[in-house]
Amino acid sequence: MKEEKELPERKPVLMRARTSKGAISNAHYVLGHPGDNFISETAAKFGLKIGEKGPCEACVVSKIRKKNLKKMSSNKSEIVGGRVFFDSSSIKNKSAGGSKYWILFVDEATGYKNRYFVKQKSEMSKIGEKYLTFLKKKGITVKKFRCDHDAGENKKFEK
Numbered sequence: 307m308k309e310e311k312e313l314p315e316r317k318p319v320l321m322r323a324r325t326s327k328g329a330i331s332n333a334h335y336v337l338g339h340p341g342d343n344f345i346s347e348t349a350a351k352f353g354l355k356i357g358e359k360g361p362c363e364a365c366v367v368s369k370i371r372k373k374n375l376k377k378m379s380s381n382k383s384e385i386v387g388g389r390v391f392f393d394s395s396s397i398k399n400k401s402a403g404g405s406k407y408w409i410l411f412v413d414e415a416t417g418y419k420n421r422y423f424v425k426q427k428s429e430m431s432k433i434g435e436k437y438l439t440f441l442k443k444k445g446i447t448v449k450k451f452r453c454d455h456d457a458g459e460n461k462k463f464e465k
Contacts, residue, residue, distance in 0.1 A: 391411070395407070395408060
């Protein structure tokens with residue numbers, strides 16, 4: 307008959323992960339970034355003493371929010387091609403033609419929209435050139451391009 311060995315007493319999971327930030331930061335990380343009350347109650351249940359918790363970088367980053375972008379421009383362009391907005395996105399599944407991405411161009415003055423579909427992101431610059439050529443054939447010169455969250459509205463598009 308085999309002799310049963312007694313296993314050594316294990317410390318709670320909260321104490322096994324050690325970092326330089328201290329016990330409460332370790333507990334916060336190991337428990338999946340819960341609130342301070344939950345950590346304090348859990349530590350009390352296990353009889354652990356924990357100190358003050360500083361700000362968790364991962365939690366701070368996750369709560370950051372982008373600044374709202376104005377939907378309307380205060381100085382709307384009245385010249386065709388004066389300001390063109392563009393945006394791109396991807397779709398979950400490929401289209402029947404094999405495209406995975408689309409690009410939308412909108413002329414601010416007229417509201418004219420033109421969209422293109424591409425199979426790879428690397429094709430997007432070629433589509434931009436194709437759109438410029440399309441407008442040039444119609445005698446329209448684009449003065450400004452604007453993409454979402456573009457603070458540099460005054461920057462001119464350079465080929």
